[in-house]
Amino acid sequence: MSSTEIQGFVFAALALLVAGALPYFGSDYVLSLGISIAMFTVLATSWALFSGPTHYISLATAAFFGLGTYTTGLGFESLPIWSLIILAGVLGAVLAALVGLATLRLSGVYFVIFTLGLAELIRQVITWGQNMTGQKGLYVLTDLTEAHLYQMLVALAALVFLVGWLIGRSRLGFALRIIGDDETVAAHSGINTAQAKVLLFMVSGAVAAMTGAILAPRYIYIEPSLAFTPLLSFQVVIMALLGGVHRLWGPIVGVIPFTLILETISANFPNQVTLFIGIVFLVIVYFIPRGFAGLIETVRNWSAWREARS
């Protein structure tokens, strides 16, 4: 392990400790912001694990997230929460495998289109099922407090970073970077491209479902249009891209400012949220295609270059 890696680990452990201790010194408002940030950190980082190297834009986050909330919503009375979180992860991975097997063998556009409607598809089916059985929404009443949920999310975030770091070092991570650079080359050098993509998509789907399972008690009452809101997928994409998807720490750099700004806008100008998201999309595409992480690296390289010259 190199010294920069050790530095990184120490820094990550300290950040984790500070983040985990937030409920002990922060106010309720700070804690609820903290939950949003932790939730989007987990979602955006796990999204970038798959979409970063492969450039396949997944809009299925809301589908996995909703699947997770429904897992908790249906099972919290009979099973302990930790087992439901694991179950949601398994279900998310299975759904991701099905979607991946149907679309990831083909070009990226099919994948985007398919995932774009996936949340809406599941929402329609659940709504229909509820109409058939005459059931409305689900009440999720547990004795878990916001602080519990927050700490579970931070733990999940730590797990995601660890998994991301391991994948980055593994053969799978290497294979995915080659696929992202040139899929034909990857196939010719003996990489099973479809399998590699499906595997990583499963990781990302499982994490999103687990996040949904953890957060279900926070909503208290869940119904399909709330659990499968399509805007969630776009928020995750935009935060990850804003931060930069080519680094493991990239998405979090986007999540924190975006969550804070979005919170301010939705509190003061609730009708302008879509407009704001649209503008940020365009800013990313035209001005910062590599995100904040790319900007930071450019500045760093530039100053290193200046130092080397002087």
Place this chain on the structure above:
Amino acid sequence: MDIIIIGLLLGGTYALIAMGLNLQYGVARIMNLANGEMLVAGGFTAFWFYTAGNISPLLTIFVVAPVAFAANWLIYRIMLEPLVRRAKSRGQLEVDSILATFGMSFIAVGLMLAFFGGDYFNYSYLSVPVIIMGETYAQNRVVAFASAVVICAILYAWITFSRPGLSLRALAVAPDSARLVGINVRSRAAIAFALGGAITAVGGALISSFLTLDASTGVVFTLKALIIVIMGGVGDVRGTIIAALLLGVVETLVASLIDPGLTLAAAYALFILILLFRPQGLFGRKPT
């Protein structure tokens, strides 16, 4: 039987919308995910003209088409051409154009919400029954279908028999070789994109005469148009028309026999079947 005819009537309008998207994606190579918002804008114009001036949607389309053409031409020239120029590969252009048009679609929805509010809008135009083969149908659906057929036919003839149409087809099949035979690729692509947008907006004006729209329904139509284009095969006019009619019928069947809330699920079922068995489109040849 009447379900199938209602489905075909709906499918005719879908065909028009999907043709618009097919021109944008098949010829101009822009995966335009803001397509549905163009449709809603067209529909809104028709609504506005009808409620304010009592002008028939059939006349409104002669205003909508040139305005949408100009707007889409500008969008392509200003917003999308830099992406085309920057892209090193087709894949990168696809990712960039998907993200950029998502941004545009959000901005369009945001603007429409800001100006017109989030209400549903519909108006009653020609909602009188007509009788075809002993069954009754709403006249506005029949009129919209007939207009869609006329526009599709003109477009098909133009693409198949005229010289500019030929160059568009060349662009769709082989963009690199098209340049070699003296086709101005940039300007033709801009025209294809603008034409596609105009057709979609006209489709929106027609569809608004019998469906209720609101500022944020655009994405549903984008999805349907995408599914039709993929089913029919990118750049294939005949395939697009047949796929659109098929989708219209399947959707109407599901809506009237099972549950009206499941229309998108029905479209998805078709989509999955196509992806699994004929990813190259209904009439496409297998890539070598």
